Each structure stands twice: as C-alpha cells, then as structure tokens.
Amino acid sequence: MSKNKKQIIIMSIIAIAFLTLYVVWGLTAKNYRFNLSLRIPKVLGILIAGGTISVASILFQTITNNRIITPSVIGLDSLYSLVQTVVVFVFGSTSIFMVNKTINFLMSGTLMVLLSMILFKVVLKKGENNIFFLLLVGTVVGTLFRSMSSFMQVLIDPNEFDALQTKLYASFSLVNTKIIVVSILILIIIAFVLFRSFNNLDVMSLGREQAINLGVNYDKFSKKILIIVAILVSLSTALVGPITFLGILVVNLTYEITKTYKHSVLLIVGTLISIIALVGGQFLVERVFVFNTTISIIINFIGGIYFINLLLRESKL
Template structure:
C-alpha cells in the first residue's frame, strides 16, 4: 500500500469531461470578448468615418452629436431586439419563432396609418408630432403596443394552463388582421399622406432625439434588470415545462414575466426606429452557432453584440457607398433566407 507521501506526489488527473467543459467555457467567454471588441470598433469607426476633417468647427460638432445619437440608438435597438428574441425563443422552445410573429410590426404600421388618416385632416401638427419620432410619439406608440400585447398575454395565459401555441396562432392572426386594415386605409390616403406612412414602413436611425433615446434607454435598462433577477431560471426554462416545474421553477409565472418584458423591449425598439422583422432571428441564431450553447449568460450578450456589429458595420459600409436607408431592406432579405434555411433544414430546436 502506498504511503501518504506517495499519494500526495501523484499528479491529479481531471476527467476528460471536466477538461472539455472548462475548455468550452473559456472559448465562449473568448467569443464574448471578441464580439465586444468588434462591436466597440464598429461603433467607433461609424462615428469617425462620418466626421468632417475640420476638427472643432460647427459642422464637426453637429456631426459628432448626430453620429453619437446614431450610435446610442444602434446599441439600444441591438440590446432590445437581441434580448427579446432570445427570451422569446426560450419560452417557446423554438429557434425560428421571433416576437415579430406576434404582430408588433403590423400593429406599429397600423398605428402610423391611423394617425395619418384620422389626424392629418384635423390637426397636422399633432399628427406630425406623433409620427415624426418625437418623445410624445415614442411614448404613445410604445404604450399602445405594450397595452395591446400585455392584454393579449393576460387573456390567453390568464388561466391555469399556459398554451404557447395558441398564443402564437392568435398573434399571427392579429398580425395579418392589422396589416390588412393598414393596407385598406393606405389605399384611401392621398399621395402626400401615403409617403408619410411609407417612411414608417422601414427602419431608420435618422433624426433620433435625445429625449427619445433616454426614454428608450430607461425601458431597456428596466428589462435587463428583470432578466438579471430571473437569472438561472431562464436556463431551467430551456428544459421544458415539466422538467422546469420538477426543478422548482414556476413555469407559468416566468413565462408571463418574460413575455411582458419582451413586449416592452420590442415595442420600444419598434417605436424608436421602425419595424425590423428578421433582425432578431439573425443575431440570435448567429449567437447559438458561434457559442454552441443556449446558456443565457453567453447567448444574451453575444446576440446583443452581434446586433451592434451588424448595424454599425452595415451603416458604415452603406454610408461609404453613398447608399442610405437600405440596411433594413438588406436585413429583411438576409433574415428571410435564414428563416427558409432553418425551416427547410428542420433546425427549429
């Protein structure tokens, strides 16, 4: 029998599974760090490329202020869309579904159409304030979308049974319904009013005001606080309803809280820049592919950082090419192709 000195001298060998888990953890944190560096570099490049050569002039100060607001808006939208998409896919258990399927984009477009149709003939100043992206317009549009979505959640999930599939079906039906109404009233608008509505159909970071950014930042920060409070319970939700309940997680309560947070985040980002239907699908699935895991402490920051890289880098490239307001169209095109790929390859889970 070996003595104690011999046992202490022997090297301790870790199990292969432990070494692999530690290696995966380090690789995932390395991905987070690399994405953070690239996101910061993309934002810095976006601001620096757009600045004029004359430092300290009025044009330079104006450009710096405008580009700084542009960069902050990109960060807020990326965080709101990335977090809301990952959380929505967590409670639905499906990587193809996004909050856009609940009809947020259609409701936003309906609000814009109704404001122009009913208020422009009576008070063009009020209608212009509500649709131009000011604080009053942002708060009113966000409030309407949050009230509508929360009412839908409480109506369908207020019983004892949480039926996510019914919620998704009703959301799709409402989205088609809202879009049909919008299309009908758009046909009744005069050309000038229709152009005003058409501007709201595509996402744009132009002319974002400071007070709107502050309000949107407060909503996003509040959502992140709730997500931090939920913590590891979100990872348990990935196991499904029955395993989560067996592990002591109130599945129905967490689902409702997550859906309410998602409604606030999506409503705020949509009211800030307009609809971006497939953007969340792109960044969420890219985060899953890079990390090889669905743990929220990795997927949430990486999805947000990839959103910043995509938006800031895309805006910078298009600005250098002299093309404006085309980024949202490219995102929808790429996101549509990704949606079809995931659907045809059966990679929903």
C-alpha cells in the first residue's frame, strides 16, 4: 500500500471518529431525537463547508502557482458581506431576498461568481506569479468592500443590522439547511468535472509556461477552474458564513503531510483535514467554551498565526 493511500485511510478514520464523537456526545434515551435533529444538519454543513473550502483553496493555489494565497485572502469573504449588506440596505431584512434562504443563496452566489470572475481576471492579469501584488490587491479590494459594507451598516435600522449580523459570521448553529440538497447537487457536478481534470491540474501546478509546453490550454482551463473556485467559495460562505483563514491553514498542512503534486490525493486529504478542523472547532465551541465564542474566531486565530508564520518563512528564502 502506498504512503498516500495510508494517509487517506488514517485521515478518514480520524475524521469519522471526530464526527462520531461530536454526534453521540451526551446522547441519552430521552434527548437523542432532539439532539440528533440539531447535530445532523451541523454535520452536513461541516462536510460540505470542509470540502468546498479546502478544494477551492487547493485549486486557486494551483492556478496562481503559489501556496500562500487563497480566495479568502483576496477579499471574497468581504465580497459576500457586501452583497448581504446591499440586500438589507436596499430591500430590507424582511424582504424575500433575506427571508427566503434559497433565493438569498442563489442571488448571493450568482453575484459572487460574476464579481469574483472580474476580480480574478484583473488580479491574475496584473499579478501573475507576483505574491506581493496579489496580496496588495486583495488587501485593497477587501478593505474597499468592508468600507462600503460598514458605511451602509451605519445607515440601516438597528433591528435590520441585528438581522444582518447573523449572515456575516460563520456559525454551524445556523446552517442553512434549505440549501443543503442544492449544495450536494452542485458538488456532485463539480466533482465529476474535477475528476476528469486531475491530469491537467497536476500539469498546471508546474506553472504557466510548462503547462502550455505540455499541451494544456492554460487560459481556457484556468477560466473553468476559477469559475469552480468562485462557486465553491460562494457555496460554503452562503451555507455557514465566512471563515477567512481555514483555507490557507488546511491546504498548507495538506502539502506538508502528503508531499505530493497529485490532486487526486491533495483534494481528498485536504477535505479530510478541513472536516477534522471544523468538527474539532465546533466541539470546542459547544463543550469547552459553551457557545461563548464562534468557530470562525478559533479558526481565524489559529490560521492567522499560521499565515504570519508562512510569510516569515517565505521572506527568509
């Protein structure tokens, strides 16, 4: 058995153990129905969010040929917050665009995909293989989106601002269960597309010039992958909210553990690590901190420290 297969089996066992522990912890004959009705949607949200965030981050790093940046770093989370704020500012928190979660998901997802494609095109065109320019653009764009969101949030009614806040922070306690079926269908389609693209992705990781020399239609393939990245990011964010640093934390751990370029391994291991991190984080939120904090704070704190460490390591090379 190869090393990577052993890693996948071990990570799968750990993920299943964590999921089982989270689901069955504290269950009794009297409360199991009620608790399972709450925990199963959370588990589904964790599985979907973990898969989408890790896959989107790996794909984005493959296209940009850089292991530090992720879609979150260049402002996609801020873009989601801006979309939600604009909806409340223009239509109100009681409008069908906010009350109906399916419509809200479709609307925000579509806008994020369209605006993300514009952003990707500009960034990749101007900052190809230049991490400092990419980070600068991401910081500027993210700051712009946050500033616009903050300006509109100051102007809206306090009650509507309170309703908006539930959309702006990651929480598995408020999983959008009405879009889980839609999410699963979208993921099945994306999984089928990616399964047929593993070889091209492996070649793309060599860089633009090498990929073109080996016969890959780089520009066309990049656009297809970036559309998938935008869909995955909008899907995970609309489902549980933004988790800024989870992608960079999970992906770099995946590279360090697997030591391989094969995306058939990277995508699976990355998804398993992401699920373990989210389950562990949610378990801490509920059992240790007793809901006094959120999973996004825990993940962003650990991921932020890890991101700074990566930057310092890169500067020494």
